[in-house]
Each structure stands twice: as structure tokens, then as C-alpha cells.
Amino acid sequence: MEGCSLFVNFTPTPFILLTARMALLGAALAEFGERSYDSASTRGICKRAGVASTLITHHFGTKEALWQAAAPHVSSFMRSALTGVYEVCRVWIWRPACD
Numbered sequence: 401m402e403g404c405s406l407f408v409n410f411t412p413t414p415f416i417l418l419t420a421r422m423a424l425l426g427a428a429l430a431e432f433g434e435r436s437y438d439s440a441s442t443r444g445i446c447k448r449a450g451v452a453s454t455l456i457t458h459h460f461g462t463k464e465a466l467w468q469a470a471a472p473h474v475s476s477f478m479r480s481a482l483t484g485v486y487e488v489c490r491v492w493i494w495r496p497a498c499d
Contacts, residue, residue, distance in 0.1 A: 420459070424446070424451060427448035429470050440461050442466075
């Protein structure tokens with residue numbers, strides 16, 4: 401079976417490429433969150449995502465561009481989380497006193 405591969409002449413579909421892009425974004429969010437931008441490595445991000453190391457360059461170009469693509473996801477998550485906290489406080493803490 402040496403030299404035999406199921407992926408000879410394999411052309412990734414747009415769905416597979418989108419899945420790889422999403423995997424990279426998720427892995428980047430985790431790596432940047434755990435290690436910081438400076439300490440996170442592109443190899444570590446690719447390993448965590450389970451994709452080839454060339455895909456960061458293919459999808460984003462640079463580590464900085466990957467960071468810029470991931471940043472809106474962090475702010476969106478924080479906005480959602482803070483909105484939930486605000487609603488709890490508004491309902492339970494800031495409600496008018498009962499007569």
C-alpha cells in the first residue's frame with residue numbers, strides 16, 4: 401500500500417475550504433486567548449485546527465490578518481455576554497421597589 405493514497409488528484413471543494421477557514425478561526429481564538437498574540441504560533445494554531453500549516457497563508461495571508469479576522473468574533477461574543485448580564489441586572493437589581 402506504500403504510495404497509495406485516497407487523496408491523489410484531490411481538489412478541495414468550497415465547503416472543505418470554508419470548514420478549514422472556520423477551524424483556523426476557532427483555533428486562533430483559543431491560541432490567542434490562552435497564549436497572547438505574540439506567544440501564539442501559526443504552527444500551533446494549525447495543529448490545533450487540524451489543518452496544514454499552509455492554510456493560514458492561503459486563507460488569511462499573515463498571522464496579523466488572521467488576528468484581525470478573529471477579533472470581531474471576540475467582540476461579538478463579549479457583546480452577547482454583556483447584554484445577558486445587563487438584562488439580568490435590569491430585571492433583578494434595578495427594578496422599582498414594590499409598594
